Amino acid sequence: MSEVSTVTERWVPQTPREEIVLSTLTAMRAFSDAMDRMHTGIRGEMEMNASDLAALRMVIVREQRGEWVSPHDIAVHLGISTASTTKLLDRLTESGHVERRPHPHDRRARIVVITDAARAEFFRHFAQRMTRMRAAMDSFSDDELGSITRFFGEMGLALQE
Amino acid sequence: MSEVSTVTERWVPQTPREEIVLSTLTAMRAFSDAMDRMHTGIRGEMEMNASDLAALRMVIVREQRGEWVSPHDIAVHLGISTASTTKLLDRLTESGHVERRPHPHDRRARIVVITDAARAEFFRHFAQRMTRMRAAMDSFSDDELGSITRFFGEMGLALQE
DNA sequence: CCTTTTTGCTAGCTAAACTAGCAATGTCCT
């Protein structure tokens, strides 16, 4: 793999396998682009700014994993300062989307909890897209969906350092 | 499927198939979360703000599809006004990441073209993550990657209304 | 041909980011 090809990803695949891998990577970026557009749509519908919604989505994902989220975690995830995060949480608290709770073991820290109303609102806006996605999944076998789920997991691991 | 379950996605799947579909949807959100974090990382490394980088990524994806991108397209994709987009393009032009070219058939319009330097810079920062992702793909067969590529395509279609 | 729509821009205003610095708490080291 030459320097140029690594940098620009503009080479002609040399083997069938390379071609397949490249197709997958390209499709992944296109999918990511589509997800961005979806998030833009939901953010318009929910009348929220981009980072407030991104924070909300992050809290939902972490909650599903049974993890706690601190203001610091949000700052790192979004790449903004803790000061900006304080204001972000002020907005989300004011609007009733999240609550700040004391951290059970660290009296400096807080944990951020999404309210039931906010979770319901998010999934309500997500619902119509999710319905179409579920429909699209009908054309995939159980085994295929299994591979796809595993793929998402592996990519997630590959991306966390 | 009850009202509540649709809204909050907090039901216990009734069939094995439902369970598989739900796992895939959950994995997809987690993956999207990981991608967000990756974009945050790249944006830190490239010292760009979130929307400028999002615009750059969008232009790269569209370019790969052989599509032209107008300032208006960027505004719609990011959910910002055309006025903000003008300033965004001023920044990206100033920093040498994009160029505004005249639209060949519409003398009001512009097309936004990414510079070779910017593309190379983006893929340079993307490269290390991509290497890990490529490595993770080794554990998937050609058929699996084929299904995954098709899945990304189908989800993309499902999301564009 | 004349009206309406679209495109991208400028100007001026508002919202949301930043840096700096702080008090409270936790962690580490000897």
Added chain:
DNA sequence: AGGACATTGCTAGTTTAGCTAGCAAAAAGG
């Protein structure tokens, strides 16, 4: 245990990047 150092989340004040309003030029449509 005690002191130095790190971490957490906050306030205050500044800068950046978003918004609305409105415009000229070009395209589209009657």
